[in-house]
Amino acid sequence: MNDILALFRTVRARHFLIAAALAFIALFLVLPLVAVFTEALSKGFAAYGSALIEPDALAAVKLTLLVAAISVPVNIVFGICAAWAVAKFDFPGKSLLVTFIDLPFSVSPVVAGLIYVLLFGAQGWLGPWLQDRDIQIIFAVPGIVLATVFVTFPFVARELIPLMNEQGRDDEEAALSLGASGFQTFLRVTLPNIRWGLLYGVLLCNARAMGEFGAVSVVSGHLRGLTNTMPLHVEILYNEYNFVAAFAVASLLALLALVTLILKSIVEWRFDYHRRSVAH
Amino acid sequence: MEIALSSPLQMPASPTSSEPARRARRKSVIPGFGLTMGLTLAWLSLIVLIPLSTVFVRSAGMGISDFVAAGFAPRALAAYRISFGTAFAAAVINGVFGLLTAWVLVRYDFPGKRIINALVDLPFALPTAVAGIALTAIYAGNGWIGQFFEPLGIQLAYSPLGITLALIFIGLPFVVRSVEPVLEDLSIEVEEAALSLGARPWQVFARVILPAILPSLLTGFALAFARGVGEYGSVIFIAGNMPFKSEIAPLLIVTHLEQYDYAAAAAIATVMLIASFAILLAINLVQAWSRKRLSA
Amino acid sequence: MIRLENISKRFGGYQALHDIDLDVRDGEFLALLGPSGSGKTTLLRIIAGLAFPDKGTVRFNAEDVTNLKVADRKVGFVFQHYALFKHMTVADNVGFGLSVRSRRERPAKEAIRARAEELLELVQLKGLGNRYPAQLSGGQRQRVALARALAVEPQLLLLDEPFGALDAQVRKELRRWLRQLHGQMGLTSIFVTHDQEEALELADRVVVMDHGVIEQVGTPEDVYMAPHSPFVSNFVGETNSLPVSVRGGQTQFFDRVIDVPANTIPDGAARLDFRPHDVTVCDERPGCLPLLVTGVYRRGGEWRVEGEVTGIDRIIEVDLDAGQAPPEIGKRLGIKVKHAKLFQLSEARQ
Numbered sequence: 065m066n067d068i069l070a071l072f073r074t075v076r077a078r079h080f081l082i083a084a085a086l087a088f089i090a091l092f093l094v095l096p097l098v099a100v101f102t103e104a105l106s107k108g109f110a111a112y113g114s115a116l117i118e119p120d121a122l123a124a125v126k127l128t129l130l131v132a133a134i135s136v137p138v139n140i141v142f143g144i145c146a147a148w149a150v151a152k153f154d155f156p157g158k159s160l161l162v163t164f165i166d167l168p169f170s171v172s173p174v175v176a177g178l179i180y181v182l183l184f185g186a187q188g189w190l191g192p193w194l195q196d197r198d199i200q201i202i203f204a205v206p207g208i209v210l211a212t213v214f215v216t217f218p219f220v221a222r223e224l225i226p227l228m229n230e231q232g233r234d235d236e237e238a239a240l241s242l243g244a245s246g247f248q249t250f251l252r253v254t255l256p257n258i259r260w261g262l263l264y265g266v267l268l269c270n271a272r273a274m275g276e277f278g279a280v281s282v283v284s285g286h287l288r289g290l291t292n293t294m295p296l297h298v299e300i301l302y303n304e305y306n307f308v309a310a311f312a313v314a315s316l317l318a319l320l321a322l323v324t325l326i327l328k329s330i331v332e333w334r335f336d337y338h339r340r341s342v343a344h
Numbered sequence: 345m346e347i348a349l350s351s352p353l354q355m356p357a358s359p360t361s362s363e364p365a366r367r368a369r370r371k372s373v374i375p376g377f378g379l380t381m382g383l384t385l386a387w388l389s390l391i392v393l394i395p396l397s398t399v400f401v402r403s404a405g406m407g408i409s410d411f412v413a414a415g416f417a418p419r420a421l422a423a424y425r426i427s428f429g430t431a432f433a434a435a436v437i438n439g440v441f442g443l444l445t446a447w448v449l450v451r452y453d454f455p456g457k458r459i460i461n462a463l464v465d466l467p468f469a470l471p472t473a474v475a476g477i478a479l480t481a482i483y484a485g486n487g488w489i490g491q492f493f494e495p496l497g498i499q500l501a502y503s504p505l506g507i508t509l510a511l512i513f514i515g516l517p518f519v520v521r522s523v524e525p526v527l528e529d530l531s532i533e534v535e536e537a538a539l540s541l542g543a544r545p546w547q548v549f550a551r552v553i554l555p556a557i558l559p560s561l562l563t564g565f566a567l568a569f570a571r572g573v574g575e576y577g578s579v580i581f582i583a584g585n586m587p588f589k590s591e592i593a594p595l596l597i598v599t600h601l602e603q604y605d606y607a608a609a610a611a612i613a614t615v616m617l618i619a620s621f622a623i624l625l626a627i628n629l630v631q632a633w634s635r636k637r638l639s640a
Numbered sequence: 641m642i643r644l645e646n647i648s649k650r651f652g653g654y655q656a657l658h659d660i661d662l663d664v665r666d667g668e669f670l671a672l673l674g675p676s677g678s679g680k681t682t683l684l685r686i687i688a689g690l691a692f693p694d695k696g697t698v699r700f701n702a703e704d705v706t707n708l709k710v711a712d713r714k715v716g717f718v719f720q721h722y723a724l725f726k727h728m729t730v731a732d733n734v735g736f737g738l739s740v741r742s743r744r745e746r747p748a749k750e751a752i753r754a755r756a757e758e759l760l761e762l763v764q765l766k767g768l769g770n771r772y773p774a775q776l777s778g779g780q781r782q783r784v785a786l787a788r789a790l791a792v793e794p795q796l797l798l799l800d801e802p803f804g805a806l807d808a809q810v811r812k813e814l815r816r817w818l819r820q821l822h823g824q825m826g827l828t829s830i831f832v833t834h835d836q837e838e839a840l841e842l843a844d845r846v847v848v849m850d851h852g853v854i855e856q857v858g859t860p861e862d863v864y865m866a867p868h869s870p871f872v873s874n875f876v877g878e879t880n881s882l883p884v885s886v887r888g889g890q891t892q893f894f895d896r897v898i899d900v901p902a903n904t905i906p907d908g909a910a911r912l913d914f915r916p917h918d919v920t921v922c923d924e925r926p927g928c929l930p931l932l933v934t935g936v937y938r939r940g941g942e943w944r945v946e947g948e949v950t951g952i953d954r955i956i957e958v959d960l961d962a963g964q965a966p967p968e969i970g971k972r973l974g975i976k977v978k979h980a981k982l983f984q985l986s987e988a989r990q
Contacts, residue, residue: 078452081444081447081448081452082448082452082454084444085441085444085445085447085448085449086448086460088441088444088445089445089460089463089464092512092513092516093463093464093466093467093513093516094463095482095488095489096470096475096478096479096482096513097466097470097478099478099481099482099488100474100477100478103478103481141383142383142384142387145379145380145381145383145384145387146380146384146388148376148380149377149380149381149384152374152376152377153374153377153381155381161384161388163624164388164392164393165388165392167392167396168392170570170574170620170621170623170624171396171574171617171620172573172574172575172576172593172594172613172616172620173472173574173575173576173577173594174574174576174594174595174597174598174613175399175574175594175597175613175616175617178399178597178601178609178610178613179395179396179398179399179613180395181601181606182395182398182399182402182606182610183394183395183398185606187604187606188398188606189398210391213391214391214392214395217391217392233374236374237373237374240373240374240375245375246374246375246376249374250376268468268469271468271469274471275469275470275471275472275473275474276471277471277472277473277476277576277577278472278575278576278577278594281576281577281598282598282601294471295471295472295473295474295577296473298473298474298477299473299581302477302581310477311477311481314471314473314474314477314478317470317471317473317474318470318474320469321466321469321470321471321474322469324469325462325463325465325466325469326462328462328465328469329458329461329462333458531721531723533719533721533723534723534724534725536690536710536717536719536723537717537719537723537724537725537785537788538725538736538740539690539709539710539711540688540689540690540710540711540715540716540717540789541711541736541737541740541788541789541791541792542711542712542714542737542740542741542792543711543736543737543740544711544740547740551736551740552725555725555727555728556725556726556727558727637726637727637772637774
């Protein structure tokens, strides 16, 4: 019995394990990725191209970019503030604060959308107040932005907090002792130290911002050409059995995902940045 | 020959973040506490805490009996069964294969290893809707893989099985990324020590390696499970979405919303939120327990 | 008895061990001493079965174990960083080797526990069985590692830089204690170290290694007093090296004749090695080496004097009895070498 199990030490066993892992990865990761592009190009490049320049598709792309352009910078600022407060100071309730910052991760995207409907929707808390002033949040772009900000909320903070914790306060204290102001210290000492973690967090934040589906779906209203982001547009096309167009738009998002992965890898390999927190 | 030695400048000790702040230390040398803390709390409250509270407020405003009627209606219960059941199954499978993947990535070298390592994060980077339609294309009756199972009468898509397959994709990175760092830290010497004491390879794995990575494995499992329970975009395309059969809880919430039944939607959301928090709490407890045992 | 014959090992483009021959006697405490890269750890691991040689054989009492797996060699291995099982208690760690035996050979749980307690007492960690490794100090952890290795009653104990990760004070105490333990048990033990002080203090015999080759095997006394090669002379103990020339059995440092016989060294350039304390003070006379004192400080019961010698740009260090007044900085001091080793210059890798 032991001789057979000693197989684990042999080269054959090693190959078997590697093959098994690769098969698993191929089946669950590679295959879906390949499927997107294959289906998108199944009717040829012409069909692929025309699907992408279709006006509603272009509107969806524009909206996606707009939403990302707002939510990512906003969460960068927040993430830096939160990380600065947590890493450079001591105060009670710190772990509670960090837990709260993490909340959007553990909440279903649908619930994320739901809470804004409950707040700003026609029957929501502030519904009547908004209606009186003719302000439309739900089923309009502001709602989409809010929902996206919610779901991407923790990404930058989550990268920066452990990083800045690990880097400590010595550098900042040294700069201050040399006469730098708080802002100068941040700009010229802290920022260079955290740049790769920041970039990493921005990459993840952006990927989620552009790709968010569930939360945006709930607040969106699905008005073609107006309140559809790319993922929502994919859904509409798919439900209309317009498969090639759906996969064509999806392929753009898949390309975004690949670019994100490549940039992530570059940050990890070339600049030796290692994630400290558990992946989310 | 004299060597002038000056004593090094004494830097004040940095306060450790784990100790509670004492009165004397609350005034930190570093500026910006007020600003950053203020912004953080304000943003946190406005974007996260207040909106989240609406769910609980709504549910509280319903009264117990209405809440139970909506949150635990037969259709809701079926949805919870589907959501939690498939998420659990997917998390278990990810537990096994995620461990295998982490092991292979940490212990062995092979061509393309870097690419595989980068690919593991694909479920984080790929929009859920894209994953959803891709998986459906693969597992539907006429799909790449589904076509082999169709004649056998096995429906992969439009069933709980399809949901599970989608959730395996979604949860895959959690276990791998949780276990990887712990496996890396597990020095080869510990394995060699066990072997030198006469242990057989399977004993080394079962008694030395597995116990050491168990906390991280559990954490990864719980994270994958929590994510799977709430997943929407990658599931609704492949799910079939038939009430009582293949309808996930998030979809039920959306259905209630579309019918303007905010109360019912809030009730189900409350149940799901409580479940998520319970899982989070469990994770924190596991990590605290393991930290206590494994560090001074 | 352990016999190593023609052991060679290569890692990629780098030859770690060249044709090593070595005998280890029963019950002896042997040190493998050398700088990093000398191959000493590789050799230890080959003896253990954690690595396998490209060429050569390893025999335990005439039995060829070269290709035998570590689990079958019945050796106890103690790692530099202890390699304790963090998730098991100390007692479980110590009893591990017994608990993984096949059903036939495995003792009852109580017996394993009892043996673990016995060993913990032996290593002076009585009562700590229920603690976890994380709760112990470095010195305590190392003793647990030792107890764990001894629990399986190995025929050979191997230690890889066992005190490398510890503070100086703890190291000293553990060294003393290990020597005592070895005397008590008489188990054949081989340990690897780069600390020559440690090797000289603990070992019955020392194997000095460099770049994958054995430079010298001998008792600590041999290796210290009669180094076979310039490397051993330099590595073991403190050494001052002077470039000299040999002419007709006489040693000359520039124009001075040094009173060190050179009968066995052919004429030509040579290197004179002497220890800091193998000198006496002499007046500025022929045969004396003039030292320009540049530094004096107290070292235990002696004055450590640093000085320059005209003609070379190295600092010479000598130890003088602290009972006398220390020499003054800037003054000249004459020193006479009492005991030294001469090496032909082709051997000496300056």
